[in-house]
Amino acid sequence: MINAFASTLLKWYDTHKRELPWRNETDPYKIWISEIILQQTRVAQGWNYYLRFIERFPNLQTIYDAGEQEVLKYWQGLGYYTRARNIYAGAVYLIETCKGIFPNTYDEILKIKGVGSYTAAAIASFAFHLPYPVIDGNVLRVLSRSHGIYDPIDTALGKKKITALANKLISKTNPSIFNQAMMDFGAIQCTPQQLQCEHCYFSNSCYANLHCEQNTLPVKIHKTKTKNRFFFYLHIEKDNHIYLQKRIGKDIWKGLYEFPLWETEEHIAEKHLYNHPYLLSCFVDTDWKIKHISPVFKHVLTHQIISAVFIHIIITKPLHLPQTILIDKTDIVNYPVSRLMEKYLTEYL
């Protein structure tokens, strides 16, 4: 006995489903990788990352043997780099603690670092056909509209109500298809903007369509405050070698590499950089010359706006900068870097 919602959804899916590289995949390892990539990421953006990642790391052991830095390198540009570090940590855990066998219950899958309720439900249903509904942004949007749920979806209560509803609606005989259908429906038909209610399979049952509430549902509280940061990167060059440092601590881009960074409270105009006391203090024991100062690169993150200037400095004697490494500049390709660094390097290195 299947409910009307699931029945309509599966009918829609039959003729509208997307062909995706990880669709119909049965290997839990590959499902895990695809779902981590898809966290906070659109299909179009994750598509090639997935193919390249799986080609280089076809199984757990290849990740284990490669190490965190190479995993980060394959993640470069995708954002939310914690995901890549968690994949490495997860591979170590699965090999060392789980004997390389992917766990096959929801609760055990949930123990993998970086796997929360959404990803655990995805793996449990796709790989093991267990009846756990995935609750992602698509599902929250679709069900808040179809069933007229006004509790904000970015609160615990809103998520709890929709999770309870999804648990009732999910097909117990084919949870995998139900989950994939929900997400495709959200991504293709019941989109955040410019939705196509007139041709929708749910047009005569959907609460939002019947009450013209498409633009008010889902409700969100929306509260992100952004702060400005000012980065001055020291692109210091000596005989075709450059200095790099690894980002550590509780800040953005942890684990990625960048030029030695001078962060300030305020922007500093280009004309004041040439004899700035800070720069003078950096180069007391060597000849140095500013070869080029880049325009301001504006880089926008969720809650930070970074204004970055790259100062290209030529030196003649080596520096002894703490926490930095000196590499041949052509070796930069082996180091994971932020999109901001990548854009500068592409243009100016």
Place this chain on the structure above:
DNA sequence: ATCCGGGCGC
């Protein structure tokens, strides 16, 4: 130029 979407760890 700005807005928007998208799960997890702490």
Place this chain on the structure above:
DNA sequence: GCGCCCGGAT
């Protein structure tokens, strides 16, 4: 609850 990233749409 807050901080994490980027590209595409507007």
